[in-house]
Amino acid sequence: MAKQLDYHTIREIFTRFQAVDPEPKGELDHVNAYTLVVAVALSAQATDVGVNKATKELFKIADTPEKMLALGEEGVTEHIKTIGLYRNKAKNVIKLSRILVDDYGGDVPNSRAALESLPGVGRKTANVVLNMWWQYPAQAVDTHIFRVGNRTGICPGKDVVAVERAIEDHIPVDFQQHAHHWLILHGRYTCVARKPKCGVCVIRDLCQFEDKTE
Known part of the structure; x- marks a missing residue:
């Protein structure tokens, strides 16, 4: 588990996530x-x-x-x-x-x-x-967020509740609404479980993961 990153580093991380994908969406189809x-x-x-x-x-x-x-x-x-x-x-x-x-x-x-x-x-x-649906800044922690949070130091925690609390406590409020989507998508497509794609990662220089890939 990486140590908790400081406020300025986390703000820079989410500024970069936002620049790449300003309005991240969940990928489950629904109509209501x-x-x-x-x-x-x-x-x-x-x-x-x-x-x-x-x-x-x-x-x-x-x-x-x-x-x-x-x-x-x-x-x-x-x-x-x-x-x-x-x-x-x-x-x-x-x-x-x-x-x-x-x-x-x-x-x-x-x-x-x-x-x-x-x-x-x-x-x-x-x-x-x-x-x-209700645009409440709730944080749904899945396996992707748990992995990314602990690997990077954005929101480390021993269990999903601890990671959820770390997101709420350490991620700036203006990024809270989309925080879990950015983290899920980062874990699903870049910071994958077995061979993370560190070579194309937009936060590579800010991440605390020691076993970075090329």
């Missing part, structure tokens, strides 16, 4: 808050590309909890069976849809506690929805 919740819940232990392929047709016929309930568990299963853990995920999609209809009038709540109470929705999923 409900389909975003479902897509993020389905993305656990699956790739965004795989989820998007599975939901392309699903969301055409079921883009509200009411329509998803009408489709039923078996119908959902048929659409998402290319995704890992699809049977359990189909059950959760139906359960969370029922709760949204019964308890929230079919709307997606915008509080972390309410989101986390939905089946298949954990803290990470709740934070993604809060950030992407």
Whole structure:
């Protein structure tokens, strides 16, 4: 684990990220808050590309909890069976849809506690929805952010909660809204797990990773 970088270095890092990609976006396809919740819940232990392929047709016929309930568990299963853990995920999609209809009038709540109470929705999923749909500067820490945060010294921590707290505590407030997207994309395409592409990294000179590649 690298040591925590100082404020000025972190500001420079995110200034560079912003220059390359001023408005980073999540890569899960969705058409409203409900389909975003479902897509993020389905993305656990699956790739965004795989989820998007599975939901392309699903969301055409079921883009509200009411329509998803009408489709039923078996119908959902048929659409998402290319995704890992699809049977359990189909059950959760139906359960969370029922709760949204019964308890929230079919709307997606915008509080972390309410989101986390939905089946298949954990803290990470709740934070993604809060950030992407409600524009709340919540930080959804996944394996990419955990790796980048600890490798670079931007937001080191022993677990995802510690890394989330480090982001909130050390990344300047004007970069908070897009921070987790910049970090995810950096980890997904440049600071990859096995052979990081340090030769083309825009923050190579600021990063504390000792085993930089050429």
